[in-house]
Amino acid sequence: MNGVGSATTPTLASRRRHPRPREASGADLLSRVNAVAVLLVAVDVTAVAAVAVRYAPGARWTAVLVAALLGVRAACRLYRRRLWLSWFHDLPRSVGATAVAFALVTLVGLVGGGPPGGAAAQWAVLAFAALSEPARLVVFAFGRWCRRRFHRCDRTIVVGAGKVGIDLVGAMQAHPEFGLRPVGFVDPEPAVDRAALPVELMDEDLADAITRLGVGTVVLAFSHARESSVVDSAITAHRLGCTTLVVPRMFELYQDGPDIERLRSYPLMRLGTAPTSRPSWWVKRAMDVLLAAVALVVLAPVIALCALAVLLESGRPVIFRQVRVGMDDQPFVLYKLRSVRMNGEDDSQVTWSVVGDRRVGPVGRFLRRTSLDELPQLWNILRGDMSIVGPRPERPGFVREFSAIHELYWARHRVPTGLTGLAQVHGLRGDTSIVDRSRYDNYYIANWSLWLDVKILLQTVGELVCRRNR
Known part of the structure; x- marks a missing residue:
């Protein structure tokens, strides 16, 4: 499998805790x-x-x-x-x-x-x-x-206890009119001794510190830690609903712009809020329910004919149930029309089905080629397990394996999984690179909009039509 590798031994990455959004209390909302x-x-x-x-x-x-x-x-x-x-x-x-x-x-x-x-x-x-x-x-x-x-300021954590981070904390303390109150540093490799820092250097990880202190803003300054650790911090803050501000490289040359804040002489890039916290996400969910309900009614005869074909080819069960990982790493049962013959013990949770799999008969190949086997997932969308557009869900065992090998694979689970996604319309289906899929999925989350969903749906239709004509 391209991009997967064969290692299955758990590593630190595979045991990484995936922070879940905080429950918003009345005080938080206020x-x-x-x-x-x-x-x-x-x-x-x-x-x-x-x-x-x-x-x-x-x-x-x-x-x-x-x-x-x-x-x-x-x-x-x-x-x-x-x-x-x-x-x-x-x-x-x-x-x-x-x-x-x-x-x-x-x-x-x-x-x-x-x-x-x-x-x-x-x-x-x-x-x-x-x-x-x-x-x-x-x-x-x-x-x-x-x-x-009145100190109406956001509790703030600075990631990076170097010169820039210390300067930023000093500016926050001297100028509370900017609305930030520093409560601590997070940095596994601080540039100075912790006794010389103006606020506490926290030994706990960022997710725990945000939750314990009720932090509303995270500022990412320069750190000696690996670049991937800083990206992890940004995603963690984003996922927990914090305002995330980033000191850009070559910040001395940055001009003011729509997404640039100023803290004294330092420019700070404001990252967008999590997609699921925006009002437009409610529109997405409403459209998911409406489209899935209409599609189930309209396509019911097609689903019934496909189910009959599966029954005649290989018997029962017609509907295949499989545990997949959804938003915030929550497992759910995914429904598909069965395309693989049942030959004894079910090994689907640990076996990757590839092109040329002998267990797939003519009906199964047709269902896979046309993606008709995915239609029962419309019920998953109605239930709220999935969305029409989002990262494709994967099995728990593979999620653990891929998270151990590939940086930021775990970050795909910040939004609900989908029936189709940005990776799939770019040809990344089945036995393709996990690295590329993860990169596309994280790009989708960072750039999500209703228009991007519409574009992916139109590209999905184009993909299906072109594949059927080949």
């Missing part, structure tokens, strides 16, 4: 609500309401104003969480968003004439800017004051 972002939304909503009342452009133009002003400003990420509460730093983005909203209002007035009140709506946009900008200045000043006065 702490994740960013007060500054809420106040900025409230300021803009109030300003929109005030100008709508003052200029009375009418119901239709008021709707256009709300959509243009609030929609554009949200798209420009003016309501994001941030470390640096600087009105001057945010002013160009805010003015640009208002200018785009003004252009949209003008365009609506020009295209098709627009409803009466277009001029009033334009004046309302200008008045909005005059009202909102001073209020935003007050919000930022108030936020900085609250962080200094």
Whole structure:
């Protein structure tokens, strides 16, 4: 098997604990609500309401104003969480968003004439800017004051106890207005003696420290540890729902950008939140349920005919049940139409079926070639064991083996497994490289979006059609 190897002896990697997301308590949920972002939304909503009342452009133009002003400003990420509460730093983005909203209002007035009140709506946009900008200045000043006065700061762990890490901790302690309160270092190879460190050097691993201390932010600074250990730390923090900030290489040359925070003179890259914590993930789950239910109804005759063919070729059982590993390493029973003849003891949990397997008859080969044997997994999707798109699930024994051999194979289990996935539409099915599959799966998780799921589904259809025509 390409990329698998033959070693089965457990190693440290195979015994690696895979951290599971923390159960969110009421206090956790409250702490994740960013007060500054809420106040900025409230300021803009109030300003929109005030100008709508003052200029009375009418119901239709008021709707256009709300959509243009609030929609554009949200798209420009003016309501994001941030470390640096600087009105001057945010002013160009805010003015640009208002200018785009003004252009949209003008365009609506020009295209098709627009409803009466277009001029009033334009004046309302200008008045909005005059009202909102001073209020935003007050919000930022108030936020900085609250962080200094009431220590409304995220508990923070710094991974990497070198010069950069120590400088970052010093900046957090001297400038609480950035909203970070350092509670410890995690570094297996600190650059200085632990007595010289400004905060505690923790002997426990990162997952335990995050859980014990209720940490909300993890900062990845430079460390003498292996690069893979730093990546492991990022994935662990990500999986446990922490805000993850990374000091980039050659940070002295980094310019400010949409995903760059500033802690004094240090740029910090903000990694995206875990896919499963985003509101769009609920949309994904709703679409999974809807599509799986419709597909089961529509394809019921096809499944029945395939089941009959399996029964006539090799008898019962028609449905094959097998334990697979899903999200957060939880086992579940996966359902498939049986494509392998049952010849005595079931060794499917430890035997890899490859092309040319003599146990696979003509019906089984057809089911595998067309992927019709996978259709019963629609029931797994309805049950919540799987998703339509995600990393393909594997058997527990192989998960242990692959995790012992391949770096970050374990990280595939941060999201539910899928009926199809990014690796599969790139030809990585069956007896193919585990390293490449793992790399594609982790890329999918890091870059997940609803559009990426749609693209993978379309590519899956293309793969099935092309294979059937070969």
